[in-house]
Amino acid sequence: MTTTSTLAPEETEPERAVEDPLASWGARAGAFAIDVLLGWAVLATLALVALAAPVRSSLWWSYTVTAAVVVLLMAVNRLVLPTITGFSLGRAVLGIAVRRRGGSAPGVWRLLLRDIAHLLDTAALFVGWLWPLWERRNRTFADLLARTEVHSVPRPQRQVRKIAAAALVAATVVCAAAIALSYTVVYRHERAVENTRAQIAEDGPRIVEEMLSYRQESLQEDFSRAQSLTTDGYRPQLEAQQKVVQETGGVTNEYWAVSSAVLAAAPDTAEMLLAMQGQRGNKTEELKFITATVRVEFEKSGDGQWRVANLTVLKKPQMNVQGQ
Missing domain, CATH: 3.10.450.50 (Nuclear Transport Factor 2; Chain: A,)
Structure with a gap:
């Protein structure tokens, strides 16, 4: 006697014997804040102070180079580190990880596709970011497109919280230094121009x-x-x-x-x-x-x-x- 069974599309991929629980929306938001919002805060600060600096000046170029370094560090953290260690910094702190539907780790290109697809989450009036609150597999639009999920996993043994704290301090120092330098240089320039006009x-x-x-x-x-x-x-x-x-x-x-x-x-x-x-x-x-x-x-x-x-x-x- 032969028995034929039809598997659903999602069941055709190999599944882990014991699947890690899905990550909560709060954990994902916290990891995103560390991985992305922290860097964007630095970039926004650099952009604002660069607008006040004379174009093509040494100060303007220093802000531009610093912004490029920040973008590179964000890309390494979001795309490269997860393929090597399984975690980005923010996800390591919150104990979550991005997985393909079958449970395997995604590669750099899939992670890049997922980050680009987050534009859809934002373009839909941020509904895509809230989609995990009621979607059965807690997925955003980007997850649906890249065929990924976010699971709760054991945190790595490294002292990632200290690393995250150091990153926060470094970002704060960069922002404060950029603002202070811009205020000093631009303020002095404006005062010098005012003095020239008066003289x-x-x-x-x-x-x-x-x-x-x-x-x-x-x-x-x-x-x-x-x-x-x-x-x-x-x-x-x-x-x-x-x-x-x-x-x-x-x-x-x-x-x-x-x-x-x-x-x-x-x-x-x-x-x-x-x-x-x-x-x-x-x-x-x-x-x-x-x-x-x-x-x-x-x-x-x-x-x-x-x-x-x-x-x-x-x-x-x-x-x-x-x-x-």
């Missing part, structure tokens, strides 16, 4: 007035003072202009700023727009009134003094003879 707003017009003004009776002294207000790069251009003035007799020229605005500011550079008025002539009856608009670039020298690095005339001087 240029106050001293910029005076520097330009002194550089452009000179009197016939003190021509050489005024020219020397003007040269001391410029950078080494701009000084030859100013000297050439002064030479032309000397060749024409050196008519008294006085300027004053009537309005100004700081266009740009950095810790060591600035740019300002000025509307100038002035008068030219050696005798009262020959005075000509002048108006001009200029854009001036400033640089801070090694002694902390602001110097004119470039001056561009946007509106050429217009002169009106007194009495007309």
